[in-house]
Amino acid sequence: MSNTKNITICNTLCNTEILAIFNDHDPALLEQLAQEAQKITRRYFGRTISLYAPLYLSNHCANQCVYCGFHASLKIPRRKLNEQEIEAEYQALAHAGIQSILLLTGESRQHTPPEYLEAALKAAKKYFANIALEVYPLETEEYARLNAAGCDGVTIFQETYDQARYKILHPAGKKSNYAYRYDAPRRIALGGLRQITLGVLLGLADWRQDILALHAQLRSLEKEFPGVDYAISFPRLRGTYDYKEKNYLVSDAELVKIICVTRILFPRIGINLSTRESASFRDRAVHFGVTKISAGSSTAVGGYAGLGASPACPPDRAVLENAPQFAVNDERSVAAVKAMLEKQGFDPVFTDWRCLAA
Amino acid sequence: MDELIIGGQKLTSRFFLGTGKFASKKIMRETIAQSGAQVVTVALRRVDIQQNAENFLNFIPQNVQILANTSGARQADEAVRIARLSQAAGLGNWVKIEVINDSKYLLPDDQETLKATEILASEGFVVLPYVTPDLYTARALVKAGAAAVMPLGALIGSGQGLQTKYLLEILRQEITETPLIVDAGLGAPSQAAAALEMGFDAVLVNTAVSLAADPVEMARAFGLAAQAGRAAYLAGKMPAGNAQASSPLTGFLHNE
Ligand code: SF4
Numbered sequence: 001m002s003n004t005k006n007i008t009i010c011n012t013l014c015n016t017e018i019l020a021i022f023n024d025h026d027p028a029l030l031e032q033l034a035q036e037a038q039k040i041t042r043r044y045f046g047r048t049i050s051l052y053a054p055l056y057l058s059n060h061c062a063n064q065c066v067y068c069g070f071h072a073s074l075k076i077p078r079r080k081l082n083e084q085e086i087e088a089e090y091q092a093l094a095h096a097g098i099q100s101i102l103l104l105t106g107e108s109r110q111h112t113p114p115e116y117l118e119a120a121l122k123a124a125k126k127y128f129a130n131i132a133l134e135v136y137p138l139e140t141e142e143y144a145r146l147n148a149a150g151c152d153g154v155t156i157f158q159e160t161y162d163q164a165r166y167k168i169l170h171p172a173g174k175k176s177n178y179a180y181r182y183d184a185p186r187r188i189a190l191g192g193l194r195q196i197t198l199g200v201l202l203g204l205a206d207w208r209q210d211i212l213a214l215h216a217q218l219r220s221l222e223k224e225f226p227g228v229d230y231a232i233s234f235p236r237l238r239g240t241y242d243y244k245e246k247n248y249l250v251s252d253a254e255l256v257k258i259i260c261v262t263r264i265l266f267p268r269i270g271i272n273l274s275t276r277e278s279a280s281f282r283d284r285a286v287h288f289g290v291t292k293i294s295a296g297s298s299t300a301v302g303g304y305a306g307l308g309a310s311p312a313c314p315p316d317r318a319v320l321e322n323a324p325q326f327a328v329n330d331e332r333s334v335a336a337v338k339a340m341l342e343k344q345g346f347d348p349v350f351t352d353w354r355c356l357a358a
Numbered sequence: 359m360d361e362l363i364i365g366g367q368k369l370t371s372r373f374f375l376g377t378g379k380f381a382s383k384k385i386m387r388e389t390i391a392q393s394g395a396q397v398v399t400v401a402l403r404r405v406d407i408q409q410n411a412e413n414f415l416n417f418i419p420q421n422v423q424i425l426a427n428t429s430g431a432r433q434a435d436e437a438v439r440i441a442r443l444s445q446a447a448g449l450g451n452w453v454k455i456e457v458i459n460d461s462k463y464l465l466p467d468d469q470e471t472l473k474a475t476e477i478l479a480s481e482g483f484v485v486l487p488y489v490t491p492d493l494y495t496a497r498a499l500v501k502a503g504a505a506a507v508m509p510l511g512a513l514i515g516s517g518q519g520l521q522t523k524y525l526l527e528i529l530r531q532e533i534t535e536t537p538l539i540v541d542a543g544l545g546a547p548s549q550a551a552a553a554l555e556m557g558f559d560a561v562l563v564n565t566a567v568s569l570a571a572d573p574v575e576m577a578r579a580f581g582l583a584a585q586a587g588r589a590a591y592l593a594g595k596m597p598a599g600n601a602q603a604s605s606p607l608t609g610f611l612h613n614e
Contacts, residue, residue, distance in 0.1 A: 043515045046379020046568050194432075227432050227459040268461060345381050351405070351414075 013265075015212050021261060022208045030257060037260035037289040040267045048347045050292040051337065052100035052130075053093050054274070056301045057081050057120055061106030063173035065159070067204065067237055067245075070106040072173065079301045080111055086120055088305035090127045096296055096304075096334040099350040100130040102155060107136035107175060114142045121149040129351045132195060136174065137184035143191025153195025154188045155233065156181070161213030162205035169204055185217070189225040196221070196228050197272065202250040202258070203237030211258055215265060231270030231292065234258055238276050238329065252281060256288070263289035275299075279330040283340055295337035297330075360592065362559050364397075364537055365452060365484030365505045367423060371396045372554060373584040374425070374539065375577060376564025383417040385573055390419055393577030397423045399454055399562065402444045403430040415449075425486060427454040434473035441478050453478060454508065454541075455487040464514045468495040472502060479503030488541050491525035493532055500536045507536055508562065511553065512543025515565045519549035523556075530557045547576075547583030554587025555595060 013021075021029070058080035061070040069076070081089065093101060103120055105112040117135060124131045132153035133146065143154065160166050163178055170176045185196050198218060200210045218230060236250055250258070259271060273282055273290045275297040282293060298304055332340070341348040362369045375395040380386035390398055398418060405414050418424060426444035431437035434457065441453040455478070457470040471487045472495060479485045484505045489495050491509035499507050509529055512518035520526060521543065529538060537559035544550055550561045563580050570576035605612070 042569055043517070043565065046565065047381040048379060222462055226462060229461050268464065342382065347380060347382050351403070 018212065018261065018265075019208060022211075022257065025253075030253060030260075033257060033260040033264065034288040037263040038287060040263055041289050041291065044268050045291045046347075047345060048349045049286055049290070049341055050100065050270075050349045051098070051295050051334065052102055052132075052272075052292060053096075053098045053294055053304075053334070054102045054104055054134075054297055054299065055089055055093060056104050056299060056303065057086065057116075058105040058108070058112045059301045060108040060111035062108045062110065063106075063175040064171050065175065066169050066171070067201070078111075080105075080116075081302060083119065083123070085302060085305065086123055089302065090124060092304040094127040097338075097350060098296070098334060099128055100132075101128050102132045102134055102294075104134045105136075107173070109136055109174075114138065114145060117146060117151075118149040121146060121151050125150040132197070134197075137181050138187070138191075140187040140190045143188050143193060147192045151193065153197060153229075153231075154184075154193050155197035155199070156184045156188065157199040157201055157233070157235075158182060158214070158217070159201045160205040161200065161210050161217075165205040182217070185221055186224070189221065189228050194227075194229060195231065197231040197233055197270070199233035199235065199272075201235055201237055202255065203245075203248050205248055207248065207250050207254060207258065211262070215262070218266065218269070229270065230266075231272055232262060232266075233272040233274065234262075235274055235276050255281075256285070259285060259289040275330040277329055279332055279340075282330055283344065286341065286344065286346060293337065295332065296334035360588065362537060364486075369396050369423075369560075371581060371584070372560040372588055373550070373577075373581040374398070374541075374560055374562040375567060376562060377401075377414075377418070378564055379568040380573065381568075383414065386568075387417040387419065389567060389573045389577045390422060392574045393567075394581040395422065395577065397425050397452075397562075399425045399427045399564070400449065401427050401429045402440050402447070402449070405444075405447065405449075423452060424449050425452045425454050426450070427456050427488075428474070429456045429458070431455075431457045431474075432459040432467075432470075433457065434470040434477070437470070437474035438477050441474075441483055445483070451482065452484045452505075453486070455485060466490060466510070468492060471495075472498050475499055475504050476502040479505075486539070491522045491529050493525075493528055496529050496533050496538075500533060504536060506539050506559070507533065508539045508541035510542040511540045511549070514542045516543050517545025517566055518543050519545055520552055520556075526553075526558070527556060547579040550580050551583040551587035551590070554584050555590045557591050560584065 059070045060078050060080055061072050064072055117133060121131055130152050131150055132155060133151050134155040137156060158181060166178050185198060188196050198214060200214050236255060263271060270291045271289050272292045273285050274294050338348045362372055371394045373395050374397040375390060375393055376399045377386055378401060426449045428437040428440040431440055437455050437457050445451055455471050455474045457467045457474060458464050459467045466489050468489045471489055475485050475487045479502055486506045486508055487499050487504050488508045496507050509526060510522060512521040539560040539562055540553040540558050541562040544561055544563050545566045553561050561584055567573050567577045567580060
């Protein structure tokens with residue numbers, strides 16, 4: 001790929017050309033991509049960055065993803081929040097100024113059935129403007145029910161689109177059904193949800209192929225459901241468990257390239273960056289493509305109120321210290337992330353979408 | 359005095375400002391205050407109904423007319439709900455109907471916009487619908503009671519200017535009973551001036567101002583451009599044409 005290639009026409013590039021960009025290690029090309037991505041992001045999102053926080057309702061999981069700290073056969077303290085504890089978590093987060101939350105569970109239909117999620121959503125409506133879920137894949141009618149209960153969006157990661165790797169990484173449990181998971185975004189859209197976040201877990205397989213496949217899925221969804229707001233997350237694998245596979249790790253430069261190329265190909269989609277990434281990486285990524293970042297995150301069940309905010313939910317040290325799903329890499333508070341954004345010339349936005357359904 | 363009257367309100371500035379995408383709410387406030395704009399759009403989805411210190415509304419100067427926009431609505435009924443909610447939240451009864459059901463191009467859905475306009479105009483809202491420059495739609499909106507019609511100049515945020523010029527010209531010629539405001543796509547003050555020269559009543563700009571290196575100055579420039587364009591329109595622009603011999607077709611009659 002020559003550096004003089006006009007990358008503004010990337011959205012007309014074929015996969016071979018995109019792969020050529022992926023495989024070109026010229027720093028000048030990377031800079032060119034970043035500049036273009038920045039221009040596009042500014043055009044559609046201006047200087048605003050949305051803030052959200054993840055909230056883990058449960059760490060029960062029936063699956064055996066070999067890379068995950070919640071993995072069913074791991075002997076970790078399992079816990080799911082009861083109604084009171086959920087309320088306490090909501091209060092703690094709302095108190096920190098968070099208006100947009102992502103509710104997560106491990107993938108256990110048995111411990112966190114749709115009714116449980118429904119109740120959590122209904123309770124969340126009192127506190128938050130925007131509520132999304134990241135849970136096991138559901139049926140269309142179930143998504144419709146969750147929509148009616150106040151769910152604005154659903155996040156579902158395919159993890160990897162490499163089917164051979166997928167099989168190795170998800171040896172047992174419902175999650176081993178690749179096709180059922182792949183079809184989940186369609187069911188989410190058919191269920192009436194407005195926001196769908198897709199993603200791959202970088203580090204599980206060859207990222208180049210994964211990103212191409214992710215883009216292809218997104219293109220076909222855009223065509224079938226043009227009214228949905230799409231977003232993408234690119235979490236990089238961070239070990240909390242003894243997953244030793246190092247062959248597929250993604251470098252900082254590669255992640256930058258992934259974000260920039262995705263932005264150029266999909267000018268209007270949201271791009272999220274979680275606290276898996278370091279503070280220094282996040283501080284820079286907001287300049288060229290990222291539009292939404294989590295802040296003040298805890299990835300442990302009960303992690304917000306448990307850290308001392310509420311007498312209703314005393315800290316459970318065992319859970320807090322031993323069993324987050326992954327290690328947080330940017331531990332700054334919501335206020336600190338907000339201050340960082342302001343310092344860098346951004347407007348941190350807490351309310352950017354509210355469902356006004358009757 | 360050359361005034362623009364919308365919803366019974368007299369406006370002297372023909373430059374309307376959008377409030378999204380600014381680097382900070384303080385810069386937004388300063389820009390509105392210095393721009394001369396008398397109408398600013400506010401997206402209800404950005405308004406924190408719980409009214410904390412960061413609330414968007416606290417940064418909108420008191421003396422401007424708020425035009426609540428229904429961004430986020432994908433169907434008419436949602437736009438209607440947002441309009442009612444914004445009125446209940448104290449944002450007044452001016453509403454920009456924005457119904458978008460295509461997250462790729464962000465083009466407005468004219469049919470749904472028309473439905474929402476019919477309902478809200480009948481409820482007494484001052485309705486300004488954002489649409490593609492389609493003559494049938496514009497006529498129907500006027501009939502439905504729109505206080506002004508806001509056709510797009512180009513795709514939102516594109517800064518491409520008057521890409522829809524030929525369609526806009528048709529609208530301006532045919533729709534004379536209702537103000538027409540070019541909304542979306544303007545990237546430079548010269549494009550705003552061109553829209554006013556064409557006879558449009560006002561322009562609405564957001565991205566070109568909020569992303570300028572100096573938004574306050576850029577807003578001022580847009581305000582001046584709107585004034586210049588309007589003055590040119592009122593002065594009656596000479597018709598454009600190529601230089602040519604004085605009587606190329608009939609000169610032979612006098613050449614004896
Ligand atoms: S990645 Fe999800 S499904 Fe897999 S083990 Fe972890 S929590 Fe369970």
